[in-house]
Amino acid sequence: MIYFTRHGRADFGDGTLTEKGISDEGRKELGLIKLKLSNFDFNPQVVVSSKALRCIQTACLLGGVREEQCHIVKELGITGSFYGLVGDVDIILNPVISIISSGLDAVVACHDSTATVLALRFIEKTGKRIDWNNIPRELMFLRQSHGLLVGENDYIYLSP
Numbered sequence: 256m257i258y259f260t261r262h263g264r265a266d267f268g269d270g271t272l273t274e275k276g277i278s279d280e281g282r283k284e285l286g287l288i289k290l291k292l293s294n295f296d297f298n299p300q301v302v303v304s305s306k307a308l309r310c311i312q313t314a315c316l317l318g319g320v321r322e323e324q325c326h327i328v329k330e331l332g333i334t335g336s337f338y339g340l341v342g343d344v345d346i347i348l349n350p351v352i353s354i355i356s357s358g359l360d361a362v363v364a365c366h367d368s369t370a371t372v373l374a375l376r377f378i379e380k381t382g383k384r385i386d387w388n389n390i391p392r393e394l395m396f397l398r399q400s401h402g403l404l405v406g407e408n409d410y411i412y413l414s415p
Contacts, residue, residue: 256297257361258317258413259374260288260402265309277312284400284415285316291413292317295404301361303351305331313400314364326354331365337395340369341387344376352377368395374403374410383408 264281265274277285302318303326304310311325318325330347333340340347347369355361363373371394379385394403394412403410 256295257355257363257374257377257405258292258297258299258402259363259365259370259377259405260313260317261367261370261397261399262307262309262313262364263316263400265399274308276308277316281309281313281400282316285313287415288400288402288413289317292404295411297360297404299360299362301355301359302326302364303328303331303354303361304364305329305366307332307366310364310366314362317364318362328354331363331369334366334369337368337372337390338387340372341376344372348373348376368397370402371395371397374405377405378408378410381408 263277263285266276266278267274299318302314302320304314306327306329311322314325315322328350330350333343333347351363375385401414403412
């Protein structure tokens with residue numbers, strides 16, 4: 256299984272764009288998500304993230320690993336509108352797939368609705384048809400700490 260998630264709530268401290276990492280509230284929400292993931296016998300052996308600190312910390316908290324063990328994929332930093340990302344999805348997803356070995360549980364932390372687009376495209380690559388015109392709104396505008404746990408050919412939406 257792979258858990259595609261938007262990063263946890265970040266702390267920007269003084270109101271500038273200087274990121275301080277995951278906030279205390281974000282850590283609490285990620286703790287709830289980690290507990291929910293454990294109910295699915297989810298045991299990640301691989302964590303993948305964009306280079307943003309909030310994404311790295313999210314992946315590491317959910318995966319139970321140190322930051323040095325996180326695989327950084329620069330393509331996961333690509334953001335945009337839901338439908339804008341659909342056209343670039345393979346550019347983002349292919350480097351991630353090359354890291355994740357078949358059969359290993361993994362966490363992939365990224366930005367905005369990128370997590371949804373990646374999860375649905377990953378499912379689509381298994382042969383299941385995705386109706387891109389009828390995606391639920393909460394998936395198109397994924398909130399912080401929310402994500403999709405992808406199994407063999409379907410997903411479960413998780414929120415704190």
